[in-house]
Amino acid sequence: MGAPLPAESEREPAAGRTLPDYLPARMVNEYVYCPRLFFYEWVEGIFVESADTIEGKQQHRRVDREGAPMAAPGEAEGEWKTRSVTLSSERHRLIARIDLIEGEGRRVTPVDYKHGRPRETAAGLEAWPSDRTQLAVQALILRENGYECDEGIVFYQETRQRVRVAMTPELVEETLKAAREAWETARRGVMPPPLAGSPKCPGCSLHPVCLPDETNWLRGVGRDGDERQLSLFGEPVPRKPAMSEGGVRRLVSARTELRPAYLDTQGLRVGRSGDVLVVKDEDKVVQELRIHDLCQLNLMGNIQVTTQAVQALCEEGVPVCYFSRGGWFYGVTTGLVTKNVFLRQMQFRLAAEPWFCLRLGRQLVAGKIRNQRTMILRNHVEPDARLLAEMKRMAEVAVRAKSLEELLGLEGNAARLYFEAFGGLIKTGEGTDVPKVFRLDFHGRNRRPPRDAVNALLSLGYSLLAKDLTVTCYAVGFDPMMGFYHQPRFGRPALALDLMEPFRPLVVDSAVIQAINTRMITEKDFVQAGPAVVLKPEGRKAFYRAYEQRMDTLVTHPLFEYRVSYRRLLEIQARLLARYMEGEIGEYPVFVTR
Amino acid sequence: MRNSYLVCYDISDDKRLRRVFQIMRGWGDHLQLSVFECQLTRAELAELKGELGEVIHHEQDQVLFVDLGPAEGRGDRVITAIGRPYTSFDAPCYVV
Ligand code: SF4
Numbered sequence: 001m002g003a004p005l006p007a008e009s010e011r012e013p014a015a016g017r018t019l020p021d022y023l024p025a026r027m028v029n030e031y032v033y034c035p036r037l038f039f040y041e042w043v044e045g046i047f048v049e050s051a052d053t054i055e056g057k058q059q060h061r062r063v064d065r066e067g068a069p070m071a072a073p074g075e076a077e078g079e080w081k082t083r084s085v086t087l088s089s090e091r092h093r094l095i096a097r098i099d100l101i102e103g104e105g106r107r108v109t110p111v112d113y114k115h116g117r118p119r120e121t122a123a124g125l126e127a128w129p130s131d132r133t134q135l136a137v138q139a140l141i142l143r144e145n146g147y148e149c150d151e152g153i154v155f156y157q158e159t160r161q162r163v164r165v166a167m168t169p170e171l172v173e174e175t176l177k178a179a180r181e182a183w184e185t186a187r188r189g190v191m192p193p194p195l196a197g198s199p200k201c202p203g204c205s206l207h208p209v210c211l212p213d214e215t216n217w218l219r220g221v222g223r224d225g226d227e228r229q230l231s232l233f234g235e236p237v238p239r240k241p242a243m244s245e246g247g248v249r250r251l252v253s254a255r256t257e258l259r260p261a262y263l264d265t266q267g268l269r270v271g272r273s274g275d276v277l278v279v280k281d282e283d284k285v286v287q288e289l290r291i292h293d294l295c296q297l298n299l300m301g302n303i304q305v306t307t308q309a310v311q312a313l314c315e316e317g318v319p320v321c322y323f324s325r326g327g328w329f330y331g332v333t334t335g336l337v338t339k340n341v342f343l344r345q346m347q348f349r350l351a352a353e354p355w356f357c358l359r360l361g362r363q364l365v366a367g368k369i370r371n372q373r374t375m376i377l378r379n380h381v382e383p384d385a386r387l388l389a390e391m392k393r394m395a396e397v398a399v400r401a402k403s404l405e406e407l408l409g410l411e412g413n414a415a416r417l418y419f420e421a422f423g424g425l426i427k428t429g430e431g432t433d434v435p436k437v438f439r440l441d442f443h444g445r446n447r448r449p450p451r452d453a454v455n456a457l458l459s460l461g462y463s464l465l466a467k468d469l470t471v472t473c474y475a476v477g478f479d480p481m482m483g484f485y486h487q488p489r490f491g492r493p494a495l496a497l498d499l500m501e502p503f504r505p506l507v508v509d510s511a512v513i514q515a516i517n518t519r520m521i522t523e524k525d526f527v528q529a530g531p532a533v534v535l536k537p538e539g540r541k542a543f544y545r546a547y548e549q550r551m552d553t554l555v556t557h558p559l560f561e562y563r564v565s566y567r568r569l570l571e572i573q574a575r576l577l578a579r580y581m582e583g584e585i586g587e588y589p590v591f592v593t594r
Numbered sequence: 595m596r597n598s599y600l601v602c603y604d605i606s607d608d609k610r611l612r613r614v615f616q617i618m619r620g621w622g623d624h625l626q627l628s629v630f631e632c633q634l635t636r637a638e639l640a641e642l643k644g645e646l647g648e649v650i651h652h653e654q655d656q657v658l659f660v661d662l663g664p665a666e667g668r669g670d671r672v673i674t675a676i677g678r679p680y681t682s683f684d685a686p687c688y689v690v
Contacts, residue, residue: 051636058644255666257596257635261688268690275620279690287690290620292638294688541689548687 019186022088023179025096025137031182033130033200035192040206043186044340046477050205056115059157060099070101073146079104089144094179096138100155108147110138117158127154127163136175139167189342191582193219197249207251211575214560217248218576218585250562252572254554258295262544263303264537266325270297272309294318296471300540301325319474321467327460327540329467332474340477346581347495351482358404360498360580360588361485365411366398367502367590372418374593375505379425379513387417404485418505425513426454449532454512456526456533457543461508462500464547468570469496469503476574499574502591507550507566515546559589596633598662598672601642603628606654613649614657617642623683631673631682633665 023042031038040046070082080103088095100111112135118125127135135152142149152165165171185192194212195201201212263270269280277297279287289297291312298321299305305320313320314335322330350356373391376383394414401407450456470493473480483494485501515521525539535543554563557572564572573591580588601622605611618624621642622632634642639659646657662672673680 049637051640054637054640054644058640058647253595257633257665259685259687261690263690265690273619274616287688288619289688290622292620544687544689545685548685552686 019183022093022095023182023186025094025134025141028094028137028175028179028182029130029134031185032133032178034195034198034204035181035185036194036210036212037204037206038182039185039191040209042182043189044342044477046206046209046340048205048209050203052115052203053205059113059115073106076103076105087141087145089141091144092140092176092179093183094137094141096134096141098138098142101142102153103147106146106148108142108149109151109153110135110142110149111153111155111162112138113155113157115157118154118156118161118163125161125163127165132165132171133175133178135165136167136171137179140172140175191584193584202249202251208571209575211252211572211579213248213251214572214576215579215584217560218579218589248560248562250560250564252564252568254563254568255552255565256295256567256571259293260296260298260548261289261294262298262300262541264300264540264544266302268303270303270305270309272306272312275312277309277312291316291318296321298323298467300327319471321471323463323467326534327463329463329470332467332470334471334474343477343578343582344479347478347482350581351484351488354404357484358401358407360577361404361407362399362401363588363590364485364498364501365401365407366395367592368411368504369395369398369414370592371502371505372414372509375425375509376418376421380421381424381427383424384421387421391417407485422454422509425509427517449534451531452533453523453526453535454516456535457512457515457521458508460535460540460543461512461547462504464544465500465503465508466493466496468551468567469493469499469574472496472499472570472574475571476578478574478578499570499577503566503570506555506591506593508547511543511547511550514550515543520546555593558592558594596635596665597639598665599632599634599639600625600660600662600673601630601632601657602660603650603657604655605650607651610649610651610655614646614655617645617649625680 027038027042030041070085081100082103083100084097085101086095086097098110099113102109102111112131114131119128120126131154135154139149139152150167152167154163154165155161156163194210194215196216197213201207201210204210263279265281265286267281268286271278271280275291277289277291277294278285279289294313294316296319297305297313300323302325310320310333314333317335320333322332324330369391373388373395376391377388391414394410398407398410401410446452446455447459450459470480473493473496478495480493480496482488483496483498486492486494486497488494520542521539525536525542527534527536551567552565554565555569556563557569569591576585577588579585599622601618603614603618605614605628618630618632621634621638622630625631632642643659650657673682
């Protein structure tokens, strides 16, 4: 048993951190809006575009076009104006880009263009608190540069209204305090907690990264200590009082709107024309794929891709995944999208802690065994009660395992029981016999090479799932190679394999059963090659569809009670692991279906 | 959440017309001569409008956005065709 993760307040600031020289006014605005948002954007460099930020940028592009040099204090006579000026304050280490300055002699008024609308109060229209702070930073900087400034203006573009902000001593003081706190937060390097139930979150473009309600909800649970934790995620999963109050708001959409593409015709060539990938067989265009519609490009075997296409994919954040013809996963090309260095530091630190590896390993193995048991319970013609009881017991033992070796043993034993019963999940229509190729006349898994059709499908499926979790690890900012339960080994994405354990039965095994039972894949899709059974190209293509159909299925999250697709779920679970590692929540909530 | 849009344009200059067509290809299915069907999030719509706004002549050209409602579960009811059939793409992945 190891010590729990240190509380946030006790944690040392991450070593080797260097801070920029100046804090931008826009970041003080973010800090006042939400300290966590500030931390993500300024410290971790994570920024997600939303409709508001894009529209805002477009409007700024128009405003910024007309730029002119600025008059030095006292130099200009009468009224003057200048746009898009960058100034800084040495004393407060603040910097600001000011959209418009209206001056009269030495006296100036900064004008800030904001995308939205002003705040309506009983006293009339007002600037939002975070906007007031941003203008106050600008005023402070102008003053330090020798101008006189006692008010600023926010121009709200949606309603085209100018709202005045007076530079009162209170506002100046609040602003300096916010700037100091922001510096301090960045220096400590510990992420501030999410806002609780705030109306700001649904409109915040970072909510899919931040998971404010999920994190808060789990923080509330985690504080009750380890014992309760374990029983909460144990089986049966008890209904918690908080759940009956409506569960957690679902801020992320249920499905990812982007689709993966699988290219599995040997010799295809992929080029790029504008934002479209053009896939050719010889000289014939066989498919056009819009880059904006893709979440990944999977190349199965010998497919050529132009550098221009790879560059466009990297820029859009679409990973390219490479496989052998037989489905062996080689690796991924991704753009330079994640800068989340601190999470990686924490990952490496914790991977060296045996107690952490064991604690996470227990959750993952117990979750996997429970999910395997659920598969049998739901899909077997005649589930064996003794087997179900035994698997249940094994999951309970896993939660208390004393070592990784013990866990590995338990996992192996459970897998053997499970795969012995797996043949009973295959049903191909009433009265008809299960075709010979799908009959499991051995016990358990065999690989390299798979010696029957079911194992061939399982192997390909696990390879696809390992790919998806590797991609997820990159998206979240993890290093996929450094695992906890799976120890690092050459060429093995150990963390992806860790995260994958509970999902193997739910995603892959289930897709395999579905593909066979609905005859998406039949005995004609296989050939025997020596001792190996090999999937033919059309069979492989059918299986990609079966797998992605499964990924697209909506499931209810047992803790948050909302429905999301498995594809979305993989990301949520990976982000929750990050929350756990960063010390925000007390236990990794492994995913288990009811 | 994605919404479906019918995007129709009338561009009075050939060079701009080609550029608008190129942009639209990146965002939707080409249904007819100057008509695309696009499924866009709010952010994507803003991006598309921004890209088109940079290219078109604001006095001479026009682009219409017809909102067809949420993309998910829309089915084929919203657009029907006579003559060549209309089909919408509805698979969880692309396989080539
Ligand atoms: S989702 Fe809410 S808590 Fe998270 S960064 Fe955005 S505003 Fe802050």
